Amino acid sequence: MADIVLDKVSKKYPDGTVAVRDVDLEIADGEFVILVGPSGCGKSTILNMIAGLEDISSGDLRIDGERVNDKAPRDRDIAMVFQSYALYPNMTVRENMAFPLRLAKLDKATIDEKVNDAAKVLELTALLDRKPANLSGGQRQRVAMGRAIVRNPKAFLMDEPLSNLDAKLRVQMRTVVSRLQRRLGTTTVYVTHDQTEAMTLGDRVVIVRAGAIQQVGEPQQLYDHPANLFVAGFIGSPSMNFLHASVADGRLRTALGDLPIGSRVRGLLSDAPENLIIGIRPEHFEDAALVDEAARAKGTEFEAPVELVESMGSDKYVYFTVEGERATSAELEELAADAGASDLPTGGGANLVTRLSAESAVKEGENWRVWVNLEKIHLFDPSNGRNLTLHEGRAAGVTAE
Amino acid sequence: MTVRVSEGKRAERRLGWLLCAPAAIVMVAVTAYPILYSVWLSLQRFDLKFPDEREFVGLSNYITVLSNEYWWTAFGVTMLITVVSVAIELVLGMGLAVVMHRTLVGRGLVRTSALIPYGIVTVVAAFSWRYAWTPGTGYLANLFSDGAPLTERASSLAIIILAEIWKTTPFMALLLLAGLALVPDDLLKAASMDGATAWQRFVKVTLPVMKPAILVALLFRTLDAFRVFDNIYVLTAGANETSSVSMLAYNNLLRGLNLGIGSTMSVLIFISVAIMAFIFVKLFGTAAPGREEGRR
């Protein structure tokens, strides 16, 4: 058990790529921390530096208060689970799991006991004498986990451990990982690409972009109070809607109509640029016909043509096209590229994804009246992506007084 | 920070050079120096039977060789053997590759027996062919009523080519088989959904995808065939104008002990091969094997 501290850690690869810059992060003893971010943002590099597989170019890494920059991986007492599992193909499952113990020169009886215990926890007992080549993907994954847990390391590092599994297995293994970590209480740093893993697994989530940390927080906090455009767009599925907005006559002019601004936001806007981006999550829309009087006052209504309705049973995803400019910024383009959506045709105007109640009678091709909750709207500065509605780390919509 | 980074890089380079140095030194020392030395020898009159008459004669050895009809006959024979055997090998090798790729019955047996010619010592195979075509010991000689095929030029050449084909078709087939394995099954299925016949699928889908593998196989085999020596030595010893250039150079050197002329031929053969390799690389540009390797 240990705490891990990264103090202004940077990584410059020999070819000059700066993969990580000035990362500060404190991971408490027993904490489960998730690193998430688009491909190539430096997640693996951070993990490899903690592991000792990559040198740290500058900054300090401390484990249990001790600076370990110059220690070899074997002296850090950390276990790692690789995306490719990295099982030794020439060894059986038992030998794979025993390998770290053998290297640690434990006696045979202890090794057997530990391997058997770990195998029982991961339900690998029946497979102990097979070679990795004769295992399914999920089984291999469990062996990789087993090899990590047998020696009770100070910390686990996992680099996209589930990404080679199919969707169903991934869900299953997610709970296995989660339960295992809770049970062992070992400090864990977990890299993932997957939204759901990020939101459900960890105590805290670290969002990384281009080698720098964007925001660190509990999943719900990141979702409700994103510090900037990038975090807002990265967390959530379907992702937040972004529209262009401009300030005119003390109101916000948007494709959804003119929106009132509360005094708190007005104060914040005094030195903000004229052109802004508003962000609204899909669930903050509702079919106007289903909104009760009390709620109606918190928001505003608009009408738009319905393009597509996807009924999920519990609710409906309804896609609208609204007239008006689309929001543009570097962050949004990067997000679109990461989602692989950069070259999807979007036609004229802006697209809205909304999540309406299942009772809604909305029909494709018709114009429909939709209500939007103004207390949940975010405003961003397109030049630096900052969330303008955030106050002491909390967002409270554009109408907050 | 930058100092440390470049140090790591430098260490990697040093290790790379260190590991490659022994292999590179041996390869260069045993090929580059001798070939330069043979250029030097080729400019001299140097006959081991008359060592005292050694003298520098400029290009006169080249004139001697290039105006000699034996050289041109041998060159023609070499080219003939190269072109005919490689062409037939390509067709047979392709057939064999398809058989090995598709066949399910006795796959292991086919692969193993196809590998045997590759493994057999060429000289041994050549002896087998020689005895087979010699009246008396042979089971094949009697196929032709008029007796000894290895004493006539045309039939000798045909037998040499046959022996070459027997020996190297498996190698060709293996190279092509590796190429065949690269053709995605889905692509063939898609083509057959589009209504292509088996032959059309082969010509329009399989061959184009295999093109790089075919070119590599052709390059290797052509240059290899041009070196033909063992089979001729055993089968005819160059009798009846069946010498290849290698055979001729060997004879000048070890039978004639004429180092000057032998070296001249060595240089000429080297130049011929270089020209052929150059043409191949130029013609097939990106498919040439060296390129891809360099990029890695």
Next chain:
Amino acid sequence: MKLRWGLLDAVVVVFALLPVLWIVSLSFKTTATLTDGNLIPREWTLENYRTIFQTDQFVRALVNSIGIALISTTIAVVLGTMAAYAVARLDFPGKGALVGVSLLIAMFPQVSLVSPLFDIERQLGIFDTWLGLILPYITFSLPLAIYTLSAFFKQIPWDLEKAAKMDGATQAQAFRKVIAPLAAPGVFTSAILVFIFCWNDFLFAISLTSTERSRTVPAALSFFTGASQFEDPTGAISAAAVVITIPIILFVLFFQRRIVAGLTSGAVKG
């Protein structure tokens, strides 16, 4: 359909094996039946084998062949492994040149080296010695070794090295316990291919030797006489040919899969 493939298979097998069977048959024939043209000997005899193993000529050549091929193979594989590791795993200027040079040597007309090596080796005093053959054998088998080995090394999941380090291994342990066992089949395969190459060579063997001191079997075959000067050597040659063919056929039988993988990886990917 199945029948047609089966038929093709049969044709292939017969075509590949017939010359081998023929020479085997000759080797078992008595002098009297040597010329009967029968594929199956009417009278079987081991006389030919007895003859060759009694003549110093053949035994000496066999020792030379084995010794020279083994030494050349060992050296070529060691040097090739080092170079191939560098080619597959390290980035350094000159890598392209190395690969290019070995490609050139793979296509080099060996006969062009015969005259200069003949002269150089005489001057150095290594003409007609084992070393005189080992040097060109190493040179011409290095490209083969480098290509097959670097293709093998590229396939090794090098993540395992990292994993071993995380499991507490030192660099040396990671290599010994994890990487080496994985690389061994590749090294073994290229050793077989190199051995076959050295075993097969005729041109150098016949040009760079002059006596039984270092003549290998392929070269010795062409100098063969029977038990006496005047006897027809056909039977003896056939027996000797069979003897040197056996190891290769065994290799092919046992390591067929590996040989195919090695040949194709080296030639196509390289």
